[in-house]
Amino acid sequence: MASSQTLTRYVARRILLLLVALVAVSLVIFLAIRVLPGDVAVVMAGTDASPAQVSALRAQLGLDEPLWRQYVAWIGGVLQGDFGTALVSGQSVAAIVADRASITFPLILAGLMIALALGVPLGCAAAVTTRKRARGIYQAVSIVGGAVPALWAGLLLIMLFGRGTGLVGVFPTQGFPQNGWHSFGAAMLSLVLPAVTVGIVVGASMMRYTRSSLIEVASSDVIAMAMACGMTRTSAMIRVGLRLALPQLVSVIGLTFAEMITGVMVIENLFALPGIGTGLVTDIGNRDLVAVQSELLMLAALFLLIGIVVDVLHKVLDPRLGEDHD
Amino acid sequence: MTNRSRSVYARKRSPWRSIGIVMRSVWARGTGKFSLIVLAIWLVVSLVSLFWTPHSLWATDGYHVWSSPSRAHWLGTDGTGADIASWLMAGAGVDLLIAVLTVVVALAIGLLLTACMVARSTVLSRGSVVLIDALISIPTILVALMLAVPFGASVGVIVAACGLSYGLNMARVCRPQALRVANSSFVESARHSGVGAWRVFMRHVVPNIRSVMMVQLSLSAGTAVLAEAGLTYLGVGVPSGVPSWGHSLATSAKFITVYPLTVVWIGGCVTIAVIALNLLGDALRDASDPLTNPALRQVDYGA
Numbered sequence A: 001m002a003s004s005q006t007l008t009r010y011v012a013r014r015i016l017l018l019l020v021a022l023v024a025v026s027l028v029i030f031l032a033i034r035v036l037p038g039d040v041a042v043v044m045a046g047t048d049a050s051p052a053q054v055s056a057l058r059a060q061l062g063l064d065e066p067l068w069r070q071y072v073a074w075i076g077g078v079l080q081g082d083f084g085t086a087l088v089s090g091q092s093v094a095a096i097v098a099d100r101a102s103i104t105f106p107l108i109l110a111g112l113m114i115a116l117a118l119g120v121p122l123g124c125a126a127a128v129t130t131r132k133r134a135r136g137i138y139q140a141v142s143i144v145g146g147a148v149p150a151l152w153a154g155l156l157l158i159m160l161f162g163r164g165t166g167l168v169g170v171f172p173t174q175g176f177p178q179n180g181w182h183s184f185g186a187a188m189l190s191l192v193l194p195a196v197t198v199g200i201v202v203g204a205s206m207m208r209y210t211r212s213s214l215i216e217v218a219s220s221d222v223i224a225m226a227m228a229c230g231m232t233r234t235s236a237m238i239r240v241g242l243r244l245a246l247p248q249l250v251s252v253i254g255l256t257f258a259e260m261i262t263g264v265m266v267i268e269n270l271f272a273l274p275g276i277g278t279g280l281v282t283d284i285g286n287r288d289l290v291a292v293q294s295e296l297l298m299l300a301a302l303f304l305l306i307g308i309v310v311d312v313l314h315k316v317l318d319p320r321l322g323e324d325h326d
Numbered sequence B: 001m002t003n004r005s006r007s008v009y010a011r012k013r014s015p016w017r018s019i020g021i022v023m024r025s026v027w028a029r030g031t032g033k034f035s036l037i038v039l040a041i042w043l044v045v046s047l048v049s050l051f052w053t054p055h056s057l058w059a060t061d062g063y064h065v066w067s068s069p070s071r072a073h074w075l076g077t078d079g080t081g082a083d084i085a086s087w088l089m090a091g092a093g094v095d096l097l098i099a100v101l102t103v104v105v106a107l108a109i110g111l112l113l114t115a116c117m118v119a120r121s122t123v124l125s126r127g128s129v130v131l132i133d134a135l136i137s138i139p140t141i142l143v144a145l146m147l148a149v150p151f152g153a154s155v156g157v158i159v160a161a162c163g164l165s166y167g168l169n170m171a172r173v174c175r176p177q178a179l180r181v182a183n184s185s186f187v188e189s190a191r192h193s194g195v196g197a198w199r200v201f202m203r204h205v206v207p208n209i210r211s212v213m214m215v216q217l218s219l220s221a222g223t224a225v226l227a228e229a230g231l232t233y234l235g236v237g238v239p240s241g242v243p244s245w246g247h248s249l250a251t252s253a254k255f256i257t258v259y260p261l262t263v264v265w266i267g268g269c270v271t272i273a274v275i276a277l278n279l280l281g282d283a284l285r286d287a288s289d290p291l292t293n294p295a296l297r298q299v300d301y302g303a
Helices: A006-036 A040-045 A049-062 A067-078 A091-130 A132-147 A152-161 A183-220 A221-228 A233-261 A264-270 A278-287 A289-317 B001-012 B017-027 B030-051 B084-117 B122-135 B140-150 B155-182 B183-190 B197-234 B245-254 B261-287 B294-301
Strands: none
Touching: A006 A289, A006 B017, A006 B122, A006 B140, A006 B155, A040 A049, A040 B017, A049 B261, A067 B030, A091 A132, A091 A233, A091 A264, A091 A289, A091 B030, A132 B261, A152 A183, A152 A264, A152 B197, A152 B245, A183 A221, A183 A233, A183 A264, A221 A233, A233 A264, A233 B030, A264 B017, A264 B122, A264 B197, A264 B245, A264 B261, A278 A289, A278 B122, A278 B140, A278 B294, B017 B030, B017 B140, B017 B261, B030 B261, B084 B122, B084 B155, B084 B197, B084 B245, B084 B261, B122 B155, B140 B155, B140 B261, B183 B197, B183 B261, B197 B245, B245 B261
16 A cells, blocks of 8 residues: 555545445335335235225225335435344334344355365465376366256255265254254254355356456566576475455455355245345245345445455555556 | 548458357367357257257156156256256246347446446546445445335346446456557547547457457356356246256255255256356357457457
């Protein structure tokens, strides 16, 4: 970093931008749910509801008030930390999301660890190797790994290791223990297969990124210098090249993390884990508009925030990006 | 001036000839050959499925549910006794449609944003960078879910969500190269001799970012097929009753613990198609770059 002042200015500008983007996103979410076809109250009341019941429901939801007032009421609540009450379960949306996050985030973290443990060494090996056959094998691994649908990978793992039906039936494949993390061992066991599925799918893309960013720095003078100082090509690539590729990798990891929050949705569904993704799909199915709009807003805010953190980390880690690049 | 420059362009540009050269040199590579063959089969199967499938999609056979592959049912039957091979063939068409439409939408959005980013107007260039930075971190599935709330599950939701996300991504990847070209002296001289901004963009900037674009687009097509499978499984993709690979995968996923084998064919089919699309991008990039493909240079300088 050239100076901490530029960094502060950069962060300030991005946060300002974040606020603008959040207002825009909240408007889009709000309007998409309210204005576009389909009367939410009719859907929620069910097919055999009388008109009186529907209008009572509309009044209860505040749907008969002008749009701007509904919007202000929602955002006003959000600003005070009140994300509303889910219509179906009657719990506060914040509590529901916190509950679900306690499954999704451990799953993502475990999946990411597996992905890094698989992807980074494989990517390094693929970049460093000079043997033609080895290179072909690494390439095949990364191409096939990147093309496997997550759903299919999960199904194959269930076929191999699922308790009861798998060839080596070891791990539970459905659901999360009733009392959550209180039964720690069972909770961990139920996350093994989902995490490995996520890890394999994401690991393939980690491998690709590691390989391409290492190859990018391989031809730079830095590597030549390190080799001139007596390092072998391999150790120069690993010890010097990897350090140079680090900022880019951190960016990728951050963005992958963000993408995984919804990306693991399919996996959560397959393994019947009540996480953020599964919950969102259920709420959409139930037309629980209060829960859906707040959940979407929270997710969007989280993604935008992660985007900022990634960009700032990138700048801090890469001292060469001293000045603004605009 | 316009007459002369147009005639020069007309002589230099021979799109069909260069497409032929590119295709031949894709074919010359092992990976390129593989992906062209797979894509050709995919196309033929989709076309055939429009008119003929081994069994009708709606012909159910209650006595032969979950049967294993046989002569009558090449890949067996599913829980209602419907022929899996027929559904896969029909699904191939829908998935091909989704992949192609996604590429078209992503190309349109990506080109528009790239054009904005290299525009002289600071409002446009700054604004588009800001827009991309803000939107890029919102994942495809979330966009699809947002769209699915009002519109319900449909092919259009998949195409719109994927097209938007991949278009943004393409614009961001293309930006450095596009900026380099936009600041080059040949673009400047074209501008000074009175060529309009949009024409400069299409004639000078686009051909120079073409190889980056092609890789991105073919990756997008592959990712769109994967996204279709995931979104359909979640119930926000292709509506139920419409054949698609995601649909087939989802139906067999429900009974994975009882009848595991059917899922192997379907998933393998998707995987091979996506591999072909991903490999095609790399092959196209190498084949369409005049620096690595000498045959193309003769087209550019000759005649």
